Amino acid sequence: MVEEAVSIGEAVPRPGFEGAVQACFDNAVNLRLRGRDRIVTLLVSDHYELPQGIRIASRPPMFGQIRVGTPAWAQDDVLRFEDASLVIDLSRAETWTCPVRSLEADMGGSRPAAAWSAAWGFLNQRQREEGSDIVGVELLGAPPSSALGRRLAEGARGLLESARGFDVDGATRAARTLIGLGRGLTPAGDDLLVGFLAGLWGAVGKNRRRQQFLGRFGDGLLALRPLTTDLSATYVLHATDGLFSSSLSNLLAAIAHGDPVSAPAEEAFRVGHSSGTDAATGLLLGLAAWQPQLLTGLLSSRAEAGWERT
Amino acid sequence: MTTFQRTMKNHYRDSVALMQLSSQLRALDGVRQASAVMATANNLSLLVEAGLLNEMPKPSPNDLLVVVETRDEASATTALDKAQAMLDKPVSTAKAGETREAEPRSLQMGQRALPGANLALISTPGEYAAAEARKALQLGMHVMIFSDNVPIKDEIALKQYSREHDLLVMGPDCGTAIINGIPLGFADVVRRGDIGVVAAAGTGLQQVTCLIDRFGGGISQAIGTGSHDLSADVGGITMQQGIESLAADPKTKVIVLISKPPAPSVTERVLATAGRSGKPVVVDFIGAKARNFESKLIAGVGTLEDAAAAAVSIAKGKKASPASGRLPAKYARLVAPSAQQLKRQQKYVRGLFSGGTFCYETVLLLSEKVGTVFSNTPLRPEGRLGDVWKSIGHSAIDFGDDLFTHGRPHPMIDFRLRNERILQEARDPETAVILLDVVLGYGAHPDPAGELVPAIKEARRIAHSAKRNLVFVGSVCGTDEDPQGLSRQEARLREVGVILTDSNAQAARLSAAIVTKR
Numbered sequence: 001m002v003e004e005a006v007s008i009g010e011a012v013p014r015p016g017f018e019g020a021v022q023a024c025f026d027n028a029v030n031l032r033l034r035g036r037d038r039i040v041t042l043l044v045s046d047h048y049e050l051p052q053g054i055r056i057a058s059r060p061p062m063f064g065q066i067r068v069g070t071p072a073w074a075q076d077d078v079l080r081f082e083d084a085s086l087v088i089d090l091s092r093a094e095t096w097t098c099p100v101r102s103l104e105a106d107m108g109g110s111r112p113a114a115a116w117s118a119a120w121g122f123l124n125q126r127q128r129e130e131g132s133d134i135v136g137v138e139l140l141g142a143p144p145s146s147a148l149g150r151r152l153a154e155g156a157r158g159l160l161e162s163a164r165g166f167d168v169d170g171a172t173r174a175a176r177t178l179i180g181l182g183r184g185l186t187p188a189g190d191d192l193l194v195g196f197l198a199g200l201w202g203a204v205g206k207n208r209r210r211q212q213f214l215g216r217f218g219d220g221l222l223a224l225r226p227l228t229t230d231l232s233a234t235y236v237l238h239a240t241d242g243l244f245s246s247s248l249s250n251l252l253a254a255i256a257h258g259d260p261v262s263a264p265a266e267e268a269f270r271v272g273h274s275s276g277t278d279a280a281t282g283l284l285l286g287l288a289a290w291q292p293q294l295l296t297g298l299l300s301s302r303a304e305a306g307w308e309r310t
Numbered sequence: 311m312t313t314f315q316r317t318m319k320n321h322y323r324d325s326v327a328l329m330q331l332s333s334q335l336r337a338l339d340g341v342r343q344a345s346a347v348m349a350t351a352n353n354l355s356l357l358v359e360a361g362l363l364n365e366m367p368k369p370s371p372n373d374l375l376v377v378v379e380t381r382d383e384a385s386a387t388t389a390l391d392k393a394q395a396m397l398d399k400p401v402s403t404a405k406a407g408e409t410r411e412a413e414p415r416s417l418q419m420g421q422r423a424l425p426g427a428n429l430a431l432i433s434t435p436g437e438y439a440a441a442e443a444r445k446a447l448q449l450g451m452h453v454m455i456f457s458d459n460v461p462i463k464d465e466i467a468l469k470q471y472s473r474e475h476d477l478l479v480m481g482p483d484c485g486t487a488i489i490n491g492i493p494l495g496f497a498d499v500v501r502r503g504d505i506g507v508v509a510a511a512g513t514g515l516q517q518v519t520c521l522i523d524r525f526g527g528g529i530s531q532a533i534g535t536g537s538h539d540l541s542a543d544v545g546g547i548t549m550q551q552g553i554e555s556l557a558a559d560p561k562t563k564v565i566v567l568i569s570k571p572p573a574p575s576v577t578e579r580v581l582a583t584a585g586r587s588g589k590p591v592v593v594d595f596i597g598a599k600a601r602n603f604e605s606k607l608i609a610g611v612g613t614l615e616d617a618a619a620a621a622v623s624i625a626k627g628k629k630a631s632p633a634s635g636r637l638p639a640k641y642a643r644l645v646a647p648s649a650q651q652l653k654r655q656q657k658y659v660r661g662l663f664s665g666g667t668f669c670y671e672t673v674l675l676l677s678e679k680v681g682t683v684f685s686n687t688p689l690r691p692e693g694r695l696g697d698v699w700k701s702i703g704h705s706a707i708d709f710g711d712d713l714f715t716h717g718r719p720h721p722m723i724d725f726r727l728r729n730e731r732i733l734q735e736a737r738d739p740e741t742a743v744i745l746l747d748v749v750l751g752y753g754a755h756p757d758p759a760g761e762l763v764p765a766i767k768e769a770r771r772i773a774h775s776a777k778r779n780l781v782f783v784g785s786v787c788g789t790d791e792d793p794q795g796l797s798r799q800e801a802r803l804r805e806v807g808v809i810l811t812d813s814n815a816q817a818a819r820l821s822a823a824i825v826t827k828r
Contacts, residue, residue, distance in 0.1 A: 023322035030322075068320070129416045147359055151352070180350025180371055184325030189352060229322070229348050229371050266422065273326040 003056045003086065005079070005093035011051035011238050012040055018073040021081070022230060023185070024066050027059060030231055031072050037225070039234040042079070042088065048271075049096040051243035052234055054079065060086060100198060100249050101242040103256045104205040107291040111258025116287055116294055119251065119261040123269070123280050132274050133188055136281045140295065151181055152189060156285060159196050163289040166213045172220035179221075179236070180228035184273070190232040191278035193221070195248065197239040198279070199286015202252045210290060247271055248279055255287065313362055313379045314386035317349065321374035321397055331376070331396055338392065340385025341378055346393065349375040417445050431494060432481075433457055439482060440464035447477055455481030455536065456495055462543050465536070469547040478551055481536035485512040485753075488519060488532035495534075496722060498751035499791035503528015504561060505621045508552035509568035510535045513665030513749060514596070514614055516787050517814060518568055521618030523789050524812065527625050530562040531555070540572035540580070550583040557587035564625045565591045566617050570670060571598040584608055592620045592630070596667070597674050597689065614671060615813035641811055641820045648743075648809065649827035651779040656742035659683075659821045660735040661706035662728050664721035665787070665814075668747040669708035672818040679822035680704050686711050701735060704825075706745070722754045729765035736769035736780060743781045743821045744769065747814055750788025750799060757794060759802035766806045781824055782808040785817040 008014075013033070017040065022032040027044040040052050044059040063086070071082040079088035105112055120136060127135040133148050139156040158174025161167075181189030197218075204210045218240035225233040238244070244252075251264040268283075269276045288294040323331070328346040335344035345362055347353040351369040358366055362377045376393045380386040414420035421427050430446035432439050436459030443453045447468065455468075460482035472479040480487055486509070487494040491502050498516055500523040507522075507529065509515035519529050533555070535548040549567065556562045565587060572580060572595065581603055584591040593603045593610050594617040600610030609630050611617045620630035637645070659676060661683075663669035670687055677683045677693075683704045684695040695705060698713055709721035709728050721728050735741045748758045755761060766782055773780045784803065788796045800810055811817045 022320075025324075125418070129418055131415075147356055151356070177352065179352065180348070180369075181352035181356070182325070183328045183347055183353075185322055185348070187348065187350065187353070188325075227351050227369065227371060229350070231322075233371075273324060275325075 002089055003058075003060050004089045005054050006057050007049060007053075007055045007096045008090060008093045009049060009051040009053040009096050009243075010098065011241070011243055012054060015077075016073065016075040018071070021066055021068050021070045021072060024068060026063075029063070029066055032230060037230075037233065038237055039231050041231075047246070049246035051096075051098055051238040051241075051245070053096070054088065054090065054093070055096075056088065096246070098243045098246075098249050100201050100244055100252055103202050103253060105202045105252070105256030105287065106205070107203050107287050107294065109258065112255055113291070113294060115255040115258050115261050116284060119255055119265050119280070120284050120294075122262060122265045123277060123284060126269050127277050127281075130274065130277070132277055133182065134192065134274070134278050134281050136284065139281070139285075148182060148188070151177060152192060155181070155189060156192060156196075156281075159193075160285055160289055163196075163200060163213065163217075163286070164292065166209060168213060168216040168220060171213075171217045172224070175217075175221055176224055176227070179224045180232070182278075184275075185229055186232045186235060186272065186275050187228065188274060188278045190228050190236060191272075191275045192282040192285075194235050194239045194244070195279035195282025195284075196286040196289075197221075197236075197282075198244045198248050198252055199283045200289060201239075201242040201244075201286075202256055202283075203287050203290055207290075245271065245279075247276065248283060251280060252283060252287075312383070312386070313364070313377060314383070314390060315363070315375060315377045316390045316394065317370070318374045318376070318394070318397055319370075320372055322372075323374065323397065328374075331393060334396070335376070335378060335389045335393055338385070338389050340381035341389050342381070343379040344377070344389065344393075346374060346376045349373045417442065417449060417451070421449055421451070428452060429454065429489065431456060436460050436482070440468060443468050443479065444471070447471055447475065447479070450475075450477070452478045453480065454484055454487055454494055454534070455479065456483075456485060457481070458483040458537075462538060462541075465538060466544055469539075469544060473547055473551060478533070478555065479548060480534045483538065484534035484536040486515045486532070487534040488529055490531070491529075493752045496749070496751060496753035497532070498523075498787070498789050499793075500789055501528035502530070504530055504563040504625050505566060506530045506556035506559065506562035506564070507532040507566045507568065508535060508549050508556065509533070509566075510537060510540050510549065510572075511568050511570065511596070511667040511670075512537075513747075513787065514568040514594075514667035514671075516665070516749060516751060517614040517667070518566055518594075518618045518621075520787050520789055521615055521813060522566075522622055525618060525622040527618075527622035530559060535569075540569050540576050542573035542575055546572060546576040546580045549580050553580070553583045553587055553591070557589055563589065564621045565589055566621045567591060567593045567595070568614065568617060568667075569595050571595045581605075581608065590624045592617050592624070596671055613675070613813070613815035614667070615815045635819075637819045637823055638816065641809075641816060642823070644809055644820065645823045645827050648781045648824045651781065652742050652824075653739075653778055655739050656778060657825060658701070658740050659704045659706075659743045659745055659825055660701050660738075660741050661745040661818075661821070662731050662735070663706065663708050663747045664710055664728065665747050665749055666708045666710050668785075668787075668814045669706050671814055672745065673706045675815055675818040676704060676706065676822050679819070679826060686713060701738065701741075707731065722749045722758075725755065725758070725761035725765075729762070732762075732765045732769050733772060736772040737776075739776065739778065741780065742825050743783055745817060745821045746782065746784035746808070747817075748784060748786040748788075748799065748803070750786060750792040750794040750796060752793065754794070757799075759794075759799040763802055763806050766803075766808065770807070781821075782806075783811070783817050783821045783824070784808050785811050785814050787814070 019031040019033040022030045029042045077091040155178035162170030178189030247268040251268040254264040350371045357363040433456035439457035533552040603610035616633040
């Protein structure tokens with residue numbers, strides 16, 4: 001059966017690659033690339049893009065039943081599986097380019113700030129409704145009661161404070177407490193971390209000090225990748241290059257432009273079980289890292305007022 | 311308690327699957343704690359902190375670690391084998407980088423999942439229902455509250471809020487409605503049409519809508535108000551809003567109101583609203599004097615059947631003919647043969663009901679012919695049955711009363727209590743007629759006749775062994791479109807000799823006629 005790919009993320013190696021099926025789900029097949037420490041994801045969606053994604057629009061029969069370990073390779077614009085269960089024609093696929101690096105959000109502007117506040121409100125409401133391990137405002141307030149929540153909160157605070165002080169070592173230490181923390185293929189700590197990087201990339205602009213911090217922090221993160229799952233490590237890898245999923249990018253773009261955020265926020269929240277809201281939490285914190293007035297009033301104790309006012 | 315673990319190499323599951331796995335393992339006998347995580351350093355450290363691991367093992371982030379704390383090693387082996395078996399099954403999740411449709415776990419999520427949804431059905435324990443209803447109203451949704459035991463002050467507050475915001479609160483204790491052709495709660499599949507019903511009586515609403523269907527009419531909307539709406543405290547807010555809604559609905563030509571008699575001040579308000587509707591309104595305030603309500607637009611009737619008949623006549627452009635209150639000839643001819651089967655000491659009707667309105671209407675109609683009818687829902691205090699578990703004289707029992715439903719399903723679903731009572735009545739030498747209602751539709755038992763028939767046969771056997779006969783009279787409330795099928799259910803009951811009438815009122819009158827004939 002030949003399926004036609006609709007789009008290919010810019011981080012998918014071109015012109016080709018070799019690998020094997022690492023995991024198989026109803027609407028996604030992850031391929032671990034041979035000789036490279038990363039994953040390429042073949043996904044079924046009508047709109048969702050990944051930097052490492054090859055997107056097809058409809059689900060072929062037997063898609064979710066490809067055996068783990070099956071060799072796969074892309075060559076001459078065709079992705080094949082050794083058991084011939086599926087062939088993907090890549091020749092007409094458009095390259096999806098993540099727009100985050102060019103956004104240059106001015107989070108001091110009134111419209112982006114208003115959009116950020118709206119998104120923060122939606123996020124916290126959703127997380128409370130879903131009983132998430134992470135509730136944005138609780139990361140900044142009293143310590144959550146669960147051990148997982150407490151560690152996530154400590155890590156998030158560490159990231160915020162370190163980014164604000166351009167403390168690369170502190171940020172890397174905070175990232176170390178988060179990476180691989182939580183259930184599932186993309187643990188909550190990683191989602192938070194990737195989202196935080198997206199926020200920083202969105203807000204970095206042409207500020208050299210911020211750019212330097214982001215570059216060095218990225219280097220530190222690359223060294224932490226072996227501490228998490230292969231899939232999550234792939235997201236972290238691309239995040240250090242400023243590449244993120246379309247849903248996270250769209251939310252970031254809406255905030256940067258001061259556009260209505262309810263629709264892109266909803267799209268971002270719907271990724272995975274809690275991955276979407278966890279990453280959105282990181283994104284909003286990252287955007288606020290260098291504009292702490294956005295968080296004014298959200299901190300629960302006066303002890304934080306020092307950096308709140310700055 | 312001891313902890314045990316198993317590592318599964320290169321196993322990948324999303325967080326939902328791992329949470330479900332942990333939860334299922336915790337539910338196993340002998341398992342105190344269970345956790346399934348990817349074996350990253352941070353997750354292992356969490357498990358150490360939680361006491362599920364004694365020491366920090368070597369991390370392997372692409373492996374899945376299952377840890378259980380169990381009573382003994384055998385329980386651990388069982389749990390870990392189960393985990394292995396579950397993880398070896400093919401993945402059936404949409405995760406791994408793909409978006410998902412969130413399972414709604416709140417009204418907000420439900421509304422997002424179904425944009426444009428404007429009605430929330432609340433069925434929670436009573437103490438939580440008001441809070442959920444308030445949320446729904448604040449989201450701009452109409453509300454049907456199936457739950458009972460909601461404090462009256464909360465009902466008043468909800469209804470005042472809804473009225474101010476042009477929303478409708480059906481309930482609390484609203485078991486039945488048909489909105490835009492969709493049966494909600496206990497409700498029947500009826501033809502759509504131009505008759506709108508507002509009822510503070512669940513089975514009353516079911517009877518009227520089914521009879522309208524049987525008489526060739528159809529339902530535009532059937533709005534339940536809940537059983538407390540017409541009290542002086544609540545003031546009939548929902549019934550008045552319901553009338554106003556139906557008055558504004560171009561598809562509704564005739565309005566029917568059903569209730570036990572409201573508080574006098576409320577009656578006045580409701581009738582004033584009905585009068586302002588500009589549409590013909592049929593009123594059955596069961597037990598109240600119908601002629602007190604009569605006006606140019608309002609027709610008062612005395613039974614549910616009369617309400618349905620009048621509404622259909624008016625909708626067809628005819629005048630509602632006054633109800634005779636007499637037993638139709640097709641039933642009258644059954645009176646003498648039935649009465650002749652009975653012995654001298656068999657004097658009483660024993661009504662055993664699953665529908666509260668049916669019981670109340672029966673007490674009313676029966677008492678007109680036979681005098682006092684004892685009941686757990688009596689017309690007057692002197693008719694209250696001292697011991698609801700034992701009938702005296704003419705009796706009518708509502709098995710939907712809280713007395714009988716505490717800790718067990720409603721009698722429309724669970725027939726055990728009523729069936730036991732059928733046998734008890736059969737043993738009583740004074741029982742002449744056992745009068746039953748059978749309610750079909752969504753929410754009701756899938757085969758009510760199948761539940762009743764064995765009890766009826768056994769009751770007859772008991773009576774025959776004492777050289778007596780029993781007369782069974784009943785009515786089936788439902789339509790052929792209901793899941794149980796009216797004709798099928800009636801046929802099964804007729805096979806065991808139950809005399810069926812078209813309505814509850816006729817069944818009550820027929821029963822009265824049989825016991826007074828002797």
